Amino acid sequence: MSDEIVFSIIMPAYNAEKYIKESIQSVVSQDFISWELLVIDDGSFDKTKDVVTSFDFDNRIKYFYQENSGVARARNLGIEKSRGEYVAFLDSDDLWVSSKLSRVYLELVDKPTVGLLYSNYYCFTDDRNEKVEAVHYPYFNDSMYESLIVLDYIATLTAVVRRTVLIELKGFDESFFGTEDWDLWIRVAEVSEVFFLDERLGFYRIHSGGISKNIERQIRQELAVIEKHRVKCSDNVYSAAKILLKVKQLRGLVSARDIRKNFVLALAGLIALVIQNARGALYLVKVLYISCFLKKY
Structure with a gap:
């Protein structure tokens, strides 16, 4: 393997001091070593920066600050700064299993036409007293693109996208809040293959601070995504x-x-x-x- 970076991992963070150390540690613990972690601080006013910079011993971890502009802009900044062939996403409260990157790498090098790979995962609560297996089947019907318009079944912490595809599509649509990832997966499926890896490679944290908890706002945002793609479905x-x-x-x-x-x-x-x-x-x-x-x- 060359010295070039294989994976760029983008981690947006906003007042994330409570969980981000554990999330970063799950990246540091990967058994695949060719990666960079780009932490994009979206205007935090807690000790997020202090926690991130405590990992200064690992020069693969890079910290960037922006005025509070939302998660879509934070991820786009990460894409702009990225150097890897593949871009992975991990939020500042979620976790990966230690074999996440190595498993994904083996699949992607064997499937050069795949633009987006996603996998299964677990959900867990803050107190860890309960771990629930997430059920995300790959809804293969006549069209992955059309299936994705019906339902966003790709969890962001599992998604890995070729950087060339992200550049072609100009990243996330910053007009969305909480559904920018769904919109991107739909657009990726329109221009490239999408592959489902049926292994549980991550842990999605369920807690009251999640942005998807505001049901009515989430419904409005999801409707906006559906209407955006209405003309093509x-x-x-x-x-x-x-x-x-x-x-x-x-x-x-x-x-x-x-x-x-x-x-x-x-x-x-x-x-x-x-x-x-x-x-x-x-x-x-x-x-x-x-x-x-x-x-x-």
Whole structure:
């Protein structure tokens, strides 16, 4: 293997002092050594910088600061600074298994037409009293691109993308908040192959500070992604995506214990969508495995 960097790992961080040390350590512990870790501090005002610079003994770890501009801009800055052939993503509260990079490398060198590789992973809670196996099947139907428009089933901590593809696509769309990764996976699937590695190579942390906890904002952002790609997908795919989005909204309302007017209206809207878009509903069934659907949502 040459001295060139193989993997650039981008880790955005915002007030991440509580978890980031463990996340960085999971990178340092990799059994594959040709990597650089680019930590992009998105305007933190806690001790994030102190924690990161405590790893100064490893010159593969680089710290960059930007005024608070959001995770999409932070990741794009990381892409701009990256030098590796492949770009991997790890948030400042998630973890990798020690063989993550070595397993991914073996697959990618053997599959030169793959632009994006993703894998399975585990979920765990803050107190680690519970570890739940995540169920993310690769929804292979006629089109990976269309399947991704229906549902984002690629977890960012598992994704590795060829840097040339990221440069071609100009990185993340900074107009999105919390769904910029989903939009990028869709665009990658449009121009290159996507490969699913059925191994659990990471740990996704579930805690109250996650940006996806604001259900209504998340729904609006997901709708924006669907509408962005509306022109390039079939009516069935579009309808299936809208139906699933309405289901998510219903689940969010139930979780919030709102079983009054808004819930009734959302339920009525879902029924109307299914009736008006029977083919979309059938397509949704085709794309999703019921067991995964029930576990994930």
